[in-house]
Amino acid sequence: MAEPVIKVEGLYKSYGPVEALRGVSFEVEEGEVFGLLGPNGAGKTSTVEILEGMRTPDRGIARVCGLDPEKSGIEFKEKIGAVLQATSLPDKLRVKEAIELFARFYQRRANTDELLKRFQLDEKRTAFYSQLSGGQKQRLALAMALVNDPQVVFLDEPTAGLDPQVRREIYDIIEELKRDKKTVLLTTHYIEEAERLCDRVAIVDQGRVIALGTPRDLKHASAGTTRIEVRLTKPIADGALARLDGVTDCREFDGAYVMHSSRAPQTIVALVKQLEAEDNELQSLEMFSPSLEDAFIELTGRRLRE
Amino acid sequence: MAANVITNTWTLTKVRMLLAMRNRTFLFFSLIMPLGFLFFFVLVLAKGRAGWIAYTLGAVLTMTVMGSFWGLSVQLVTFREQGILRRFRLAPIGAGPMLASSIISNYLMTMPTVVIEVLVCRWAFRMTSWGNLWAIFLLVTFGSAAFSAFGLIVASVTNTMQETQIINQLIWTGFLFLSGATIPLAIFPGWIQRLSLFMPATYLATGLEAATTNLAGMREILTDVIALSVGILVAFEISRQLFRWEPEAKVSPRAKLWVVAAMVPFLIFGAYENLAGTRLEQIQKDYHFIQQVESHSDKLRRD
Numbered sequence: 001m002a003e004p005v006i007k008v009e010g011l012y013k014s015y016g017p018v019e020a021l022r023g024v025s026f027e028v029e030e031g032e033v034f035g036l037l038g039p040n041g042a043g044k045t046s047t048v049e050i051l052e053g054m055r056t057p058d059r060g061i062a063r064v065c066g067l068d069p070e071k072s073g074i075e076f077k078e079k080i081g082a083v084l085q086a087t088s089l090p091d092k093l094r095v096k097e098a099i100e101l102f103a104r105f106y107q108r109r110a111n112t113d114e115l116l117k118r119f120q121l122d123e124k125r126t127a128f129y130s131q132l133s134g135g136q137k138q139r140l141a142l143a144m145a146l147v148n149d150p151q152v153v154f155l156d157e158p159t160a161g162l163d164p165q166v167r168r169e170i171y172d173i174i175e176e177l178k179r180d181k182k183t184v185l186l187t188t189h190y191i192e193e194a195e196r197l198c199d200r201v202a203i204v205d206q207g208r209v210i211a212l213g214t215p216r217d218l219k220h221a222s223a224g225t226t227r228i229e230v231r232l233t234k235p236i237a238d239g240a241l242a243r244l245d246g247v248t249d250c251r252e253f254d255g256a257y258v259m260h261s262s263r264a265p266q267t268i269v270a271l272v273k274q275l276e277a278e279d280n281e282l283q284s285l286e287m288f289s290p291s292l293e294d295a296f297i298e299l300t301g302r303r304l305r306e
Numbered sequence: 307m308a309a310n311v312i313t314n315t316w317t318l319t320k321v322r323m324l325l326a327m328r329n330r331t332f333l334f335f336s337l338i339m340p341l342g343f344l345f346f347f348v349l350v351l352a353k354g355r356a357g358w359i360a361y362t363l364g365a366v367l368t369m370t371v372m373g374s375f376w377g378l379s380v381q382l383v384t385f386r387e388q389g390i391l392r393r394f395r396l397a398p399i400g401a402g403p404m405l406a407s408s409i410i411s412n413y414l415m416t417m418p419t420v421v422i423e424v425l426v427c428r429w430a431f432r433m434t435s436w437g438n439l440w441a442i443f444l445l446v447t448f449g450s451a452a453f454s455a456f457g458l459i460v461a462s463v464t465n466t467m468q469e470t471q472i473i474n475q476l477i478w479t480g481f482l483f484l485s486g487a488t489i490p491l492a493i494f495p496g497w498i499q500r501l502s503l504f505m506p507a508t509y510l511a512t513g514l515e516a517a518t519t520n521l522a523g524m525r526e527i528l529t530d531v532i533a534l535s536v537g538i539l540v541a542f543e544i545s546r547q548l549f550r551w552e553p554e555a556k557v558s559p560r561a562k563l564w565v566v567a568a569m570v571p572f573l574i575f576g577a578y579e580n581l582a583g584t585r586l587e588q589i590q591k592d593y594h595f596i597q598q599v600e601s602h603s604d605k606l607r608r609d
Contacts, residue, residue: 054395054552074310077398084396088389092328097321104317105397144393 011060022207035198044187081150087141091130106148135166225260318407364515378457401549441517455541462548481507492593504576
């Protein structure tokens with residue numbers, strides 16, 4: 001069997017008293033798009049930055065293409081491309097100059113003009129970095145990550161803070177990387193992103209991988225239940241919703257009750273009856289088919305973006 | 307490997323020059339302000355007298371060259387604080403090319419100002435001779451590199467821009483007023499003169515003043531060039547060792563002691579000059595020589 005392109009084993013990292021990583025382990029195969037999904041502060045960025053050679057782990061093994069990111073220097077950097085959580089360049093550097101500057105550092109170089117076209121930056125080639133919108137800056141960061149035609153691409157929250165349209169554009173770019181058989185490690189706290197883009201996902205929480213598998217497997221692990229979210233005019237007694245027909249699990253988040261039900265229609269009928277009996281009313285009701293969010297709630301008891 | 311380092315250094319040098327030329331603040335501090343100083347010094351302090359114009363040119367050139375110290379530390383800290391250095395860290399380049407490109411680009415950007423200052427003095431203010439141009443060239447070259455490297459050390463040992471500005475201000479004031487760059491060293495009390503021999507700026511200022519007034523040849527400036535060269539090597543290596551790519555990477559108080567190590571060559575040169583050297587004597591002699599020549603010329607003009 002081929003060696004994994006990325007191998008992480010028992011990674012630990014602390015910042016003072018804060019334990020960011022507490023034994024993270026996973027492997028990524030060649031050509032795979034692998035996602036680290038978790039809330040802010042889960043340890044995703046620490047993991048990626050250790051793999052990029054930008055941080056030193058306290059303990060554990062990190063290997064990319066068989067190389068130690070921290071010690072392999074130039075040979076390692078020639079093989080990877082990365083988009084940091086926040087990329088910053090000098091304000092007065094033009095788009096074309098930025099991409100050409102970074103391309104010159106590598107032995108193996110992609111065609112920068114083609115990259116600019118591919119990332120829809122051709123018209124902005126003479127614009128200063130300070131004149132770009134958030135989406136354009138992120139597209140430039142992605143283009144810069146590919147100037148050396150890397151074997152492995154690290155994308156740390158590549159769509160965070162971008163509007164939905166730009167986010168979709170970036171999804172298209174990542175799907176293109178997937179078609180090009182690049183190995184991609186992606187961190188995100190967007191469920192949609194992980195479900196749409198990743199071949200496999202590791203759910204990370206409080207410095208640990210708490211579940212790992214294909215998005216489909218992880219969703220199925222939440223027992224094929226439907227998520228029902230309701231808001232009521234008055235609070236309801238503890239446990240009353242959990243006892244409704246079909247409900248396997250019920251938790252309260254910010255005034256909303258989130259139930260998982262194996263028999264959604266029966267649960268709703270039972271809910272309406274219960275509310276009538278208690279002189280309570282529905283403010284809103286939403287139903288969702290099983291998602292990674294459900295898997296996360298089941299595993300941690302919290303929402304992903306809490 | 308070495309070829310890569312050279313290529314990367316040159317690539318970064320070109321980009322840094324480009325960025326500097328697009329920066330109005332840089333143009334103000336590197337061109338307009340030094341020329342402002344030149345006009346002020348020549349017209350107000352030297353009062354247009356030939357001997358003093360040449361002496362003044364040495365002082366203004368010193369200030370122009372020392373400006374590298376301030377500009378580079380601020381630029382490096384800004385790049386680090388804004389997270390720009392982090393992006394460069396992902397690329398196959400090391401701290402060496404990053405630092406070397408700062409020094410080279412700064413030198414190349416300082417040279418036009420130096421040339422303009424010399425030409426203005428010679429042609430517009432009718433300075434009687436060109437001075438020793440080779441000596442000026444060597445001192446400007448080594449001085450620019452040395453003061454850039456000192457600036458990089460400040461950037462390496464400070465954690466915030468505020469800290470950088472405070473340390474720069476303190477060191478800059480010393481460099482400016484105790485080296486002979488603004489006030490002739492010869493008129494200071496003896497103990498200040500002796501103290502000034504421990505400062506790198508003194509070697510640049512006295513060397514340049516002697517070179518512009520044609521009172522020193524290549525042999526006379528050799529000690530200055532050696533002192534500045536040793537300063538460059540030590541300061542560059544220390545700043546390379548302490549270089550930080552990350553905004554949140556803080557330098558420990560103990561690491562700040564490396565600044566003292568950067569001063570060791572000048573402590574040695576200072577001790578030597580104080581105990582066995584003739585520099586102070588020479589400074590007095592040169593200053594009084596210009597004074598005598600000028601009072602003689604004044605007398606002739608009056609007669």
